[in-house]
Amino acid sequence: MEDDFAQWYTDVVKKADLVDYSSVRGSMIIRPYGYAIWENIQSVLDRRIKETGHENVYMPLLIPQSLLQKEKDHIEGFAPEVALVTHGGSEELAEPLVVRPTSEVLFGEHYANIIHSYRDLPKLYNQWANVVRWEKTTRPFLRSLEFLWQEGHTCHATEEEAAEETRKMLEVYAEVVENYLAVPVLKGQKTEKEKFAGAKFTLTIESLMHDGKALQSGTSHHLGTGFAEAFGIQFTDKDGKLQTVNQTSWGITTRLIGALIMVHGDNRGLVVPPRIAPKQVMIVPIAQHKEGVLDKAYELKDQLSKVARVDIDASDKMPGWKFNEYEMKGIPVRLEIGPKDIEKGQVVLARRDTSEKIIVPINELETKIPALLEEIQNNLFEKAKKHREEKTSIAYNMDEFKTNLVENPGFIKAMWCGSEACENFIKEETAATSRCMPFEQEHLADKCVCCGEEAKHLVYWAKAY
Amino acid sequence: MEDDFAQWYTDVVKKADLVDYSSVRGSMIIRPYGYAIWENIQSVLDRRIKETGHENVYMPLLIPQSLLQKEKDHIEGFAPEVALVTHGGSEELAEPLVVRPTSEVLFGEHYANIIHSYRDLPKLYNQWANVVRWEKTTRPFLRSLEFLWQEGHTCHATEEEAAEETRKMLEVYAEVVENYLAVPVLKGQKTEKEKFAGAKFTLTIESLMHDGKALQSGTSHHLGTGFAEAFGIQFTDKDGKLQTVNQTSWGITTRLIGALIMVHGDNRGLVVPPRIAPKQVMIVPIAQHKEGVLDKAYELKDQLSKVARVDIDASDKMPGWKFNEYEMKGIPVRLEIGPKDIEKGQVVLARRDTSEKIIVPINELETKIPALLEEIQNNLFEKAKKHREEKTSIAYNMDEFKTNLVENPGFIKAMWCGSEACENFIKEETAATSRCMPFEQEHLADKCVCCGEEAKHLVYWAKAY
Numbered sequence: 015m016e017d018d019f020a021q022w023y024t025d026v027v028k029k030a031d032l033v034d035y036s037s038v039r040g041s042m043i044i045r046p047y048g049y050a051i052w053e054n055i056q057s058v059l060d061r062r063i064k065e066t067g068h069e070n071v072y073m074p075l076l077i078p079q080s081l082l083q084k085e086k087d088h089i090e091g092f093a094p095e096v097a098l099v100t101h102g103g104s105e106e107l108a109e110p111l112v113v114r115p116t117s118e119v120l121f122g123e124h125y126a127n128i129i130h131s132y133r134d135l136p137k138l139y140n141q142w143a144n145v146v147r148w149e150k151t152t153r154p155f156l157r158s159l160e161f162l163w164q165e166g167h168t169c170h171a172t173e174e175e176a177a178e179e180t181r182k183m184l185e186v187y188a189e190v191v192e193n194y195l196a197v198p199v200l201k202g203q204k205t206e207k208e209k210f211a212g213a214k215f216t217l218t219i220e221s222l223m224h225d226g227k228a229l230q231s232g233t234s235h236h237l238g239t240g241f242a243e244a245f246g247i248q249f250t251d252k253d254g255k256l257q258t259v260n261q262t263s264w265g266i267t268t269r270l271i272g273a274l275i276m277v278h279g280d281n282r283g284l285v286v287p288p289r290i291a292p293k294q295v296m297i298v299p300i301a302q303h304k305e306g307v308l309d310k311a312y313e314l315k316d317q318l319s320k321v322a323r324v325d326i327d328a329s330d331k332m333p334g335w336k337f338n339e340y341e342m343k344g345i346p347v348r349l350e351i352g353p354k355d356i357e358k359g360q361v362v363l364a365r366r367d368t369s370e371k372i373i374v375p376i377n378e379l380e381t382k383i384p385a386l387l388e389e390i391q392n393n394l395f396e397k398a399k400k401h402r403e404e405k406t407s408i409a410y411n412m413d414e415f416k417t418n419l420v421e422n423p424g425f426i427k428a429m430w431c432g433s434e435a436c437e438n439f440i441k442e443e444t445a446a447t448s449r450c451m452p453f454e455q456e457h458l459a460d461k462c463v464c465c466g467e468e469a470k471h472l473v474y475w476a477k478a479y
Numbered sequence: 480m481e482d483d484f485a486q487w488y489t490d491v492v493k494k495a496d497l498v499d500y501s502s503v504r505g506s507m508i509i510r511p512y513g514y515a516i517w518e519n520i521q522s523v524l525d526r527r528i529k530e531t532g533h534e535n536v537y538m539p540l541l542i543p544q545s546l547l548q549k550e551k552d553h554i555e556g557f558a559p560e561v562a563l564v565t566h567g568g569s570e571e572l573a574e575p576l577v578v579r580p581t582s583e584v585l586f587g588e589h590y591a592n593i594i595h596s597y598r599d600l601p602k603l604y605n606q607w608a609n610v611v612r613w614e615k616t617t618r619p620f621l622r623s624l625e626f627l628w629q630e631g632h633t634c635h636a637t638e639e640e641a642a643e644e645t646r647k648m649l650e651v652y653a654e655v656v657e658n659y660l661a662v663p664v665l666k667g668q669k670t671e672k673e674k675f676a677g678a679k680f681t682l683t684i685e686s687l688m689h690d691g692k693a694l695q696s697g698t699s700h701h702l703g704t705g706f707a708e709a710f711g712i713q714f715t716d717k718d719g720k721l722q723t724v725n726q727t728s729w730g731i732t733t734r735l736i737g738a739l740i741m742v743h744g745d746n747r748g749l750v751v752p753p754r755i756a757p758k759q760v761m762i763v764p765i766a767q768h769k770e771g772v773l774d775k776a777y778e779l780k781d782q783l784s785k786v787a788r789v790d791i792d793a794s795d796k797m798p799g800w801k802f803n804e805y806e807m808k809g810i811p812v813r814l815e816i817g818p819k820d821i822e823k824g825q826v827v828l829a830r831r832d833t834s835e836k837i838i839v840p841i842n843e844l845e846t847k848i849p850a851l852l853e854e855i856q857n858n859l860f861e862k863a864k865k866h867r868e869e870k871t872s873i874a875y876n877m878d879e880f881k882t883n884l885v886e887n888p889g890f891i892k893a894m895w896c897g898s899e900a901c902e903n904f905i906k907e908e909t910a911a912t913s914r915c916m917p918f919e920q921e922h923l924a925d926k927c928v929c930c931g932e933e934a935k936h937l938v939y940w941a942k943a944y
Contacts, residue, residue: 036588037546041539043589049535070514074506075609075625081502098566099578103613104559113564123501124508144540148568160540
């Protein structure tokens with residue numbers, strides 16, 4: 015992990031049975047264990063999306079090329095990375111279809127159809143779907159030809175309402191990522207250069223991986239009236255005047271699984287936070303051929319299934335093999351039970367996060383296990399937060415900026431004048447990009463870290479995935 | 480509905496806000512109400528898929544053309560209807576990619592990678608996904624360029640185990656479709672002509688629409704060793720001998736929503752069976768400007784939300800408008816409450832299925848509503864079953880066959896010799912196809928309805944969607 019983080023990552027996703035490769039370049043097979051983590055993320059987020067008044071819909075996969083070109087900035091942003099369907103049913107198509115890289119334009123067209131009056135607003139839709147972007151270099155979960163995501167698309171009567179929605183959904187993302195994935199996030203606004211093609215502004219949550227690189231973990235865009243003008247999404251307001259709607263869009267993807275791996279993983283493999291773990295407790299019987307061991311182990315499984323997601327491995331493999339396997343898979347708690355434990359009315363619980371082993375009386379398990387899972391959840395979050403703090407430094411000039419990036423790679427807090435020229439210069443010189451202007455602004459200095467002109471914003475910079 | 484069923488169908492899917500069209504030919508936008516029905520079907524079925532030991536995975540959308548061609552019958556079945564991606568990231572691809580019409584070949588390749596020993600069997604995977612088939616004539620839910628489905632793909636050590644799985648999943652489909660969608664199904668086996676390309680045999684559930692046409696509502700295929708041989712899915716058995724796995728695949732699609740519409744709908748619109756209905760009870764306040772009405776209506780909503788999925792329409796539209804709207808949407812029960820009802824401590828419940836109105840004391844609602852919803856559910860199923868029975872006739876010769884199809888269009892039970900020539904003849908003469916050889920075989924006659932040769936099977940025939 016310390017020697018070759020990229021190789022470690024590739025090994026873990028494969029050995030923990032999260033993904034497999036296929037003959038489809040740049041795409042991944044998400045295996046049952048990886049998909050179960052995604053289902054848990056979906057379930058938690060989908061509930062919040064619905065609780066905040068949104069409805070799920072499904073839009074077509076294939077988009078006529080001309081429709082994608084209707085909003086100028088949008089097509090400039092996506093044209094270089096689309097997959098084109100040119101033939102259907104053995105015939106060449108009159109107009110090629112784009113495999114959706116995102117669905118703004120379809121929502122735009124649909125909203126123009128169904129929105130007429132202020133009574134139709136707000137419209138708060140979300141979609142769970144696959145999207146395709148033609149990436150050259152790919153890595154499972156982080157950057158792949160195809161990925162899974164949800165994309166929210168909303169229409170509002172006023173700019174301010176849309177701004178409120180943009181902020182609200184970023185907060186929803188931050189809450190889910192911090193409280194369930196135990197990944198601390200930095201909330202802020204993207205610079206003009208880094209914002210979504212066609213947006214008024216883009217909000218982001220940024221997280222820091224174990225190797226000091228940042229990962230954009232969720233974005234929420236205020237689209238203003240740009241798309242709405244291109245698609246003619248208009249409504250009659252209360253005074254009978256024709257107005258154009260303000261829109262937002264926001265999304266998170268299977269990338270979040272990459273964040274989880276790179277924030278919590280260690281040299282023994284994956285570490286899955288309990289609240290998102292498909293299996294929270296794995297029972298490993300010891301000397302299971304001895305009378306009563308398996309019976310007791312299964313009895314515990316049934317009993318504890320009321321308070322946690324529990325599984326048992328009663329296969330004829332050696333306990334040592336099982337220990338390694340479930341450590342690699344990052345299952346939060348291992349429960350060992352053998353003949354001696356049964357005699358004493360106890361079990362051994364081994365924590366994946368600290369490797370600590372504790373002996374617990376069987377009759378206390380129903381309360382002890384949920385408490386332990388919560389403790390692990392909190393510990394993972396606190397550890398990740400401490401790591402991020404240690405990896406966050408300040409730079410007042412470019413020399414410090416470069417030194418920090420080498421000596422303590424991570425987030426660099428530095429003041430910025432607001433010019434794209436400085437962002438470009440920093441990127442060329444250091445490969446770091448502006449991650450966000452954090453909501454919690456500090457005035458560290460008067461001058462831009464790059465050009466020395468008047469500083470306007472505090473920016474977090476980092477090399478990023 | 481009786482005059483022009485096709486137009487009625489198109490009107491209902493649009494007016495009940497199930498779908499909308501877009502500039503994507505042959506594809507549909509599934510709107511919130513339609514998608515919520517799909518989510519309910521997914522939720523019920525996904526639980527059963529997991530309870531029967533299956534795990535969800537996700538396979539790539541785009542498949543190299545050469546991989547699709549690896550199994551001969553398969554490519555013959557699907558080649559005419561695939562969409563081809565020929566360009567990615569502005570460049571022409573060395574090999575075109577097919578947008579998945581189904582994922583057998585990707586599962587085949589993956590299983591060859593991960594199955595080695597009898598210990599790895601069975602492998603029971605399922606995927607929820609979108610697929611694309613280049614259909615010329617399309618109709619929402621019934622036949623569209625893109626649709627949503629689940630596809631199960633499993634590997635087994637023996638032919639018999641695979642056969643058992645094939646039957647088991649058909650039973651799961653039948654149970655869900657009958658008990659949740661209230662659509663009675665006929666279970667049976669497809670003829671050689673109608674089976675899945677490359678399968679050993681195909682099992683099917685067939686349902687009968689209001690207009691007397693059949694709808695294939697779910698299929699389960701025994702793939703034998705055909706794909707496994709093409710992809711080299713082999714395992715070492717307990718005796719150390721190399722064996723080829725037997726496979727199955729099975730799927731249901733968003734078509735089921737089409738079945739629900741065409742089985743239960745009427746001239747007032749959609750009728751959604753309570754167990755699958757996104758909203759089971761719609762509260763419509765009467766004279767809602769009068770003091771206390773809205774308060775009481777909201778109070779009832781909160782109270783009844785414990786026992787059913789309840790919503791309220793407190794908009795300023797007229798009650799009459801609301802009645803029509805929720806009848807069109809097929810919400811099982813309407814609850815009317817006005818000042819006089821409040822005085823008397825009662826409400827009016829209007830059933831969507833029978834139009835019957837009953838007066839119920841408010842303090843009985845918590846028990847009365849769940850009971851009424853069950854009654855509606857059962858009534859819809861029984862009505863549909865009776866309709867199917869009335870529309871099922873017997874034919875002993877082609878004259879009767881043709882007369883029945885005209886006088887009482889529906890299922891025709893007739894004996895068949897087993898030859899494809901007779902199936903082709905019947906299709907050309909009458910446009911009816913063999914729907915299935917039912918599990919419950921009867922010996923109606925000694926001779927084939929078509930050629931008069933020795934009869935081998937009872938077959939259900941019908942014109943079909």
